[in-house]
Amino acid sequence: MAGKIRHLVNRSGRYHARIVVPKELRAIIGKTELRQPLGGDYRQALRLLPSAVAQLQHQIALAERKISTTSTIRPARYPLAPDQIALAHYQWRLEGDELARSHPAYAQIGIDDQLVMMLRKGIAGSLTDNELAELVGDRIDRYRHLGNTDAKRGTAEWRTLARALCIAEYEALARTVERDEGDYGGRPTTPMLIDAQPPSLPQEALSLKKLWEDYKKSRTQSGFMRDGGKRQDPVIDNLRNFLKHNDARRVTKKDLLAWRDHLMIELSAKTVSDVYLSTVRSLFSWAVENERMQENPAVGVRQPKARKVRGREKGFTDDEALAVLKASQSYEPTANQFGHISETPQNVAAKRWAPILCAFTGARISEITQLRKEDVRQEGDRWIIRITPEAGTVKTGGYRDVPLHRQVVDLGFIDFMTTAKAGPLFHGATDPAKYGTGARVASGKVSEWLRRSKVIPEGIQPNHAWRHRFKTKASELGIDSRVIDAIQGHAGRTAGDNYGDVTVAAKIRAIDAFSWIVED
Template sequence: MAGKVRHLVNRKGRYHARLVVPKDLRQIVGKTELRAPLGGDYRHALRLLPGAVAELQHQIALAERKASTKRSIGAPRYPLAPDQIAHSHYMQRLEFDDELRNDPRYASVEIDELLVSRLRNAIAGRASDDELRQLVGRQIEQFRKAGNLSAKPGSDEWRIVARALCSAELEALARAAERDEGDFAGQPSDPLIKNAQPPEDAAAPVNLAQLWSDYKASRKQAGFMKDNGRRQNPVIENLRQHLGHSDAARITKKDLLAWRDKLMQDKGAKTVSDIYLSTVRSLLRWAEENERLPTNVAATVRQPRPRRQHGRERGYTDAEALAVFNAALSYKRKINAVGRSETPHQAAAKKWCPIICAFTGARISEITQLRKEDVRQEDGWWIIRITPDAGSVKAGNYRDVPLHPQVIELGFIDFVKAASPGPMFHAGKDPEKYATAASSVSDEVAKWLRNSGLIPEGVWPNHAWRHRFKTVAREIGASDRVTDAICGHAGRTAGDNYGDVTLKAKERLIEALPEYQLV
């Protein structure tokens, strides 16, 4: 063999078979690596190596079965191709032949011609599963126990391996016959054995958690993932638990397909597709592009999503919007049966956030994260700044949105002036956790609106304002480019990125929005 031989090490002039114990099995094995002595002669060590490695792999497999009560075992840990299995067995049989020739009784042993005939029939594909099991079933199980294959008995893969082992047996018998005549220089003639490639070195482990951490750092450096992957972090942990290990280099497409199918048992197709698979696909694509992994095994792992059927418009109608608007304006802080009240922040969110969303088309979490310092007056207009500094902005950039005169008339600026510095609609203290706190309040607002009985079936309580804002903007003939700039939507064409949407253009659109006729 040219170059460095896998699993063979030389320590102080003596050769050893060496196998590193996987990290997740070291507590069971009690060692970080396993070794078996092979002597001081290089050629002799090479002959002993396949059998020694198989024995070490068997020890790992036994430890893995002990750990199987805590996790499931998927693909074999040390997979070998059929020709590699055949070559390993061939080398072990030659070594065993050497040992037997040291026993004087071996001289009376002759080649079994019936066995030769049965092996040739098996190689030709004329043997049944039972016959193959009789010929090489024990050897197949030895390789299975060593973690080299997982083929089910009787499967096509199992029969291929069985026939390869029969070729190895036949070649070993041919060498034995040559040795009986004093010729110990014979080489295998079967291309399966002669051309077998040595196993490639296993890919270096790539810690999944570290890979995810590095990916997030890269995304944040580029201006994305301001919330530190709050929504995606559970995805990576879920995948790790499913795999039963933390080595990203060992993840296969088959693993991801099984994970997807398991997720579909209790999650919707959209969630599996847009959150779980999308997150892992992006992570592994980044890992491949940055040479952390050789390939992106998730590239073609998809989950089809049924097209959502809408039985009505997704935004509020005039009557629905007015009812929600009035309910928000008249909201009073609630006190339950035991005298506990909701926080002032929650009560303020239920009053002002729907009203602001009605006139800005903003995402609800962009409003629940507003801070006192995000509201300012400029050239006679009151303006709110929606910024990632306050929590999370989907597009990643800040935007200024003028407030409609009716919002001012209803007393919002008085509320702002009376508020303490910092978030006005949640009680978060740590800026790193503002996004989580704002999202929690957003959910509270949606829950309150649903429980109020004002939200029709099929309408999202908060997002419906976003749809309605665009509808009303079109009705008054507003520019879609200006509407997108207010809502935080990206332009649809390259031309949309030319020129700026000024505050003056936004103010003109906001001012043209009709007021709500309050009761």
């Protein structure tokens, strides 16, 4: 839904314009807020609101004059462009003309030809500052008191505004003459008034923090952000700290470009692009789609990333895979000088079993380290693992069953699983809400250990390289890509891939086609 309209309040079914009086002015005005009734009809209230707010702002401006101790012109509190002031003045003059026609004395009022001539000279720019001040100086003062301008007499800005007010006065007089003839359909003819945009109704601030919380709630309800947005929370905190405010509607493209450049001082281009900018782009896009904001300030804000130059394949070669799995299967925890082993049994198990499970399933490392004892079952003479979001997180959001390669069973994984306690096999989290975090920590420790063991070639991701190798070997073996995608949890390439199921039997045939890696 759209944001609340600033200065508009509803009290007992009636609308009012409302402005809070600044603290330093309350002693003069005698109130903490000013109100003006707008009636009970919402549309009418919106139409009357700008004029009512201007009147209330005028009261505040008059109070400010009383506490001013110098003759210095104060900065405009509610600044408007010259064409906007001219349009407001033109409309104000026509409203005054309509009210005046209800008075009997109006028939005695005529058009001052001398005034018309001076206005034409003012429009042409041929009047001196003194002549302009005498002609429209009181009008400029009016809009200064309203807080719409702080232009100083004699400056180019002041003369531009004076000329704009001459145009507004002249056009209003033209409409007055037309009305005298019964023509009420007249419109401005000067491009400045035709093209002027009326001041938009101000809106209440939109809390960036609240917007982020609503966005996370929407995404989690739809099955995304299974960690509750914890990974992206620091992004929004960083943006709020940089902006030094919390109003989403005040965020501009220029702000985000400056933020991006600030992030690049300490972060990589990939992190800035794929984590920080991607997060705010998605947030503001959602805000626009759900009518919380009018536009997405992050559109077009991007950070180029250098293209990676690869000197080799992404996956492990056969020799590299063999070296990693030998190191994994022979891993023994190190005891300190007192013979004490500080490493948990789950971490030891992760280093021994996660690599080979990745090798023969093509699964993501965190999908393996989140496995629970209850996720391993036997069907006939085959063992199956279920990769499910109930155990942590799954990128595709759904579960999948993957048959175990006979070498995994032969090396003793089932014996290990059978003797393990119920629950996670490779991390120690006991709260299901923390399973995902526990799995990520465990996968990170496996990766760190492999790098320290110096069995990982330079430029290779120690965990993800198994997914690449699995796909490469499947291609060499001529296995149906749809079956491999189902095993690895990759989305189908075409709409047709979503029809029909890839059975466990089909997956077993594919897994059995892979040769053993660790040799006796």
